[in-house]
Amino acid sequence: MSKETAGKLAYIQGAVEGKYTVLEVARKLKLSARRIKQLKKAYRERGINSVIHGNSGRHLANYTDEKLRTKIIYL
Numbered sequence: 745m746s747k748e749t750a751g752k753l754a755y756i757q758g759a760v761e762g763k764y765t766v767l768e769v770a771r772k773l774k775l776s777a778r779r780i781k782q783l784k785k786a787y788r789e790r791g792i793n794s795v796i797h798g799n800s801g802r803h804l805a806n807y808t809d810e811k812l813r814t815k816i817i818y819l
Contacts, residue, residue, distance in 0.1 A: 745796065749795060749796060749797070752773060752795055753792060753795045755769045755773055756769070756780075756783050756784060756787050756795060757787070759780060759784055760784050760787055760788060766784075783795065
């Protein structure tokens with residue numbers, strides 16, 4: 745988990761626990777209040793995984809394997 749995601753998670757957790765208001769978190773994360781409400785709901789339903797981006801840990805769509813690159817260069 746990146747520092748940015750960890751910070752976002754901390755603020756969302758704080759909002760769910762009542763430490764921060766929705767508007768405070770929205771200003772801090774530079775998101776809309778509506779989006780913060782969506783994130784709070786998702787956090788309650790799915791936990792930490794709701795904050796982590798779905799594509800994290802995946803290769804890009806145009807990723808070429810290193811072995812294939814080496815073979816192409818060799819040819």
